[in-house]
Amino acid sequence: MSLTRRTALLGGSALGAAAFSGWSAKAATAALPREYPFTLGVASGDPAPDGVVLWTRLAPQPLAPDGGMAAGDVQVLWQVATDEHFADVVRAGSARAKSEWAHSVHVEVEGLLPDRVYYYRFRVGRQLSPVGRTRTTPPVGAPVSSLALAAVSCQSLPAGRYAAYRHIAERDLDIVLHLGDYIYEGRGPAQPSAGPDRRHLPFKATTSLEDYRIRHAQYRLDPDLQAAHASVAFLCVPDDHEVVNNMAGDYGANGNADPETFPRRRAAAYHAYYEHMPLRRSSLPSGPDMSLYRRFSYGDLAEIRLLDTRQYRTPQVDGPTFQPLPSDAYDPDRTLTGPEQERWLLEGLASSTARWNVIAQQVYLAAIDMDTADGQAYNTDKWDGYPAARSRITGFLHRQQPRNPIVLSGDVHAAMVNDITLEHDPTSPVVATEFIGSSISSGKGNNALFESALPHNPQVRYYNGRERGYLSCEVGRDVWTSDLWFVDDPSDAASRVRRDVSYVVEDGRLGAQPA
Ligand SMILES: [Fe+2]
Known part of the structure; x- marks a missing residue:
């Protein structure tokens, strides 16, 4: 990104009286x-051929x-x-920022042309x-x-700074996929490795709507995260830490949460997640429920x-995180997606005509x-x-062979390139390729264990759990x-970000090869 563009993207301002032309009719405003x-900046998300979601939140004191x-x-x-100077305004309007949604705004713009770059901004009174x-x-x-995308996940604020986001903001990407752990709900360390200003607020585990709002606002104040959001549309889905570690359905971490109170906590967490992400109305939460799985098309590509x-x-099976699976783990009713989402996924893949799925x-x-x-x-x-x-997923991929299945994952805080095999046996047929782009900042506590397990796992074609970074495709x-990108110094927002390796998948050929 040029210096001019970066300045334009980051520079909000107060308007002079002459600058009010081109806005929609003067709006009545209560307070x-x-x-x-x-x-907290601006963001866009969930793009379509004719429009996109524009997001902002009014928060003059964001940590209140x-x-x-x-x-x-x-x-x-x-x-x-x-144009970035707004000489050619093609759409304008007004939206209501409601108290009950923390004065966030989610504008679903329609009537735009496909495959075009647009610039957007908001105004309240004289503030731009x-x-x-x-x-x-x-x-x-x-x-x-062609399509250029990045996939990111796991951005613990106390664990590191966001050089990876600075790097993303400087690139010309079409979309960014955020695959979860946008915030962490835990109290975190009193003396964060990234610096005292990265200590979690409030300094406790988040449980109430107020707590989750403050935590999201604290993360979103980061200038590199704001710059990334201002530069490219995001498609966001949460993982567990947006609510609680290892969340599973109606249960908190490992089924330990109180079923009486957990739905209220999940509702608070999803409410705040919606308030801070550029999501469509179709994802508006209702109590503890939020509609998040969805599909995007990029032409025929x-x-x-x-x-x-x-x-x-x-819920996860009882016992330690790593264990030989007990027989009850094989119960066919056990699910990560629920039957409805699983059907949606497999039926969609079966009828897809896209080149890359x-x-x-x-x-x-x-x-x-x-x-x-x-x-x-x-x-x-x-x-x-x-x-x-x-x-059920790998069997479907093996039988039906949808064209070029590619899995992009987060969560594990390590960069990986994996052959996804039909069975747990790594010599069974490859059915898809998985790419994971390390974590933006979160540390890899069990890296030594992973490294020592690698010799038993030849289907893991590449692994790096020591460094933080992201994936771009x-x-x-x-x-x-x-391309797997890594940050030299995760405690330095100005750190160099370098490409370590590249892997390719050829059309019609299962499995990744070093580029
Ligand atoms: Fe994580």
Whole structure:
């Protein structure tokens, strides 16, 4: 990104009187914030051929429980232009920022042209937001030659700074997939390795709506995260830490949460997640429920199915995280997706005509035996802990052979390139390729264990759990190229970000090869 563009994207300001032309009709506003309200930046998400979601939240005091806003709704004006100076405004309107949604705004713009770059901004009174840049998707089914995407996950604020996001903001990507752990709900360390300013707020585990709002606002104040959101549309799905570690359906961590109170906590967490993500109205939470799995088309080139592997999940089997699977783990009723989402996924894949069929989700789908000797031990929180559900997916891929299945995952805090095999036996047929792009900042506590298990897992073609980073993919008609990027110093926002390796998948050929 040029210096000019970065300045434009980050520079909110107050308007001079002459600058009010091109906005929609003057809107009635109950209680205008006196201080600058766009402290959390802007974002776009869930792009379509004719539109995109534009997001902001009014929060003059972002770390205050109410964001520093008086009770009552506020009208927010918005504009979309073809140029970053807003000489050519093509859409404009107003949206209501409601107290009950923390004065967040989710504008679903329609009537835009496909496959175009647009710029957008918001206005309240004389206060103008930073400018965001976004892009609509190509027409459904239209011939498309390339797609550039990044996949990110796991951005613990106390664990590191966001050089990876700075790097993403400087690139010209079409979309970013956020695969979860956008926030961490735990109290975190009193003296964070990334610096005292990264200590979690509130300094306790988040349980109430107020807690989750403050935690999201604290993360979103990071300038590199704001710059990434302002530069490219995100497709966001949560994992567990947006609510609680190892969440499974109606249960908190490992089934230990109180079933009386957990639905209230999940409702609070999803409410705050919606308030801070550029999601469509179709994802508006209702109590503890939120509709998150969904599909994106990129012309005839790619279909991306985003999964929700937490909300409809059967609890993990009892016992340690890594264990030989007990017989009850094989119960065919045990699920990560729930039957409805599983049917949606498999039926969608069966009828897809896309060249690349992407399954973007949270926990790794590859089978990985973590026993470092001759026994077997599987992580009960991953697909490995739900072998019947895993077999239904891999069996389908093996039988039906949808064209070029690519799985993009998060959660594990390690960069990986995996052959996904039909069975747990790594010599069984390869059915898809999985790419995981390490974590933006979260540490890898059990890296030594992973490294010592690698010799038993030849299907793990590449592994790096020591470094933080992200994945980017250049999708062409004949070749998919995945680049694994790493941050030299995770405590330094200015750190160099370097590409370590690239792997390719060729059209019609299962399995990744080093580029
Ligand atoms: Fe994580």
